[in-house]
Amino acid sequence: xxxxxxxxxxxxxxxxxxxxxxxxxxxxxxxxxxxxxxxxxxxxxxxxxxxxxxxxxxxxxxxxxxxxxxxxxxxxxxxxxxxxxxxxxxxxxxxxxxxxxxxxxxxxxxxxxxxxxxxxxxxxxxxxxxxx
Ligand code: ZN
Numbered sequence: 001x002x003x004x005x006x007x008x009x010x011x012x013x014x015x016x017x018x019x020x021x022x023x024x025x026x027x028x029x030x031x032x033x034x035x036x037x038x039x040x041x042x043x044x045x046x047x048x049x050x051x052x053x054x055x056x057x058x059x060x061x062x063x064x065x066x067x068x069x070x071x072x073x074x075x076x077x078x079x080x081x082x083x084x085x086x087x088x089x090x091x092x093x094x095x096x097x098x099x100x101x102x103x104x105x106x107x108x109x110x111x112x113x114x115x116x117x118x119x120x121x122x123x124x125x126x127x128x129x130x131x132x
Contacts, residue, residue, distance in 0.1 A: 006082035
């Protein structure tokens with residue numbers, strides 16, 4: 001079952017260039033940065049109530065974030081919903097006709113497990129499920 005939005009992912013060319021907008025202009029607190037090797041990104045996290053804003057900077061030209069920005073430029077990348085039981089939620093959406101990018105969970109930032117739904121099944125909104 002989906003409980004809440006866990007985070008919103010935003011693709012950026014450079015964390016150093018974009019962090020000041022979120023920290024200094026919006027006044028959000030930077031709660032940490034982390035490299036997620038599996039996705040070839042460096043992540044900066046800002047907490048807004050229950051939701052985290054994640055800025056995603058590619059660490060490699062082969063990163064999915066680098067490829068996204070080749071097509072779309074910087075901007076909104078994905079919305080992540082928090083679930084209790086990731087395998088169960090995947091099985092449920094697949095049952096309902098959704099195609100998964102990740103039929104099997106993979107490691108996300110800060111010890112989470114994640115799985116992406118295919119944008120063709122979601123009206124082009126890249127949608128992620130996160131289990132904390
Ligand atoms: Zn995410």
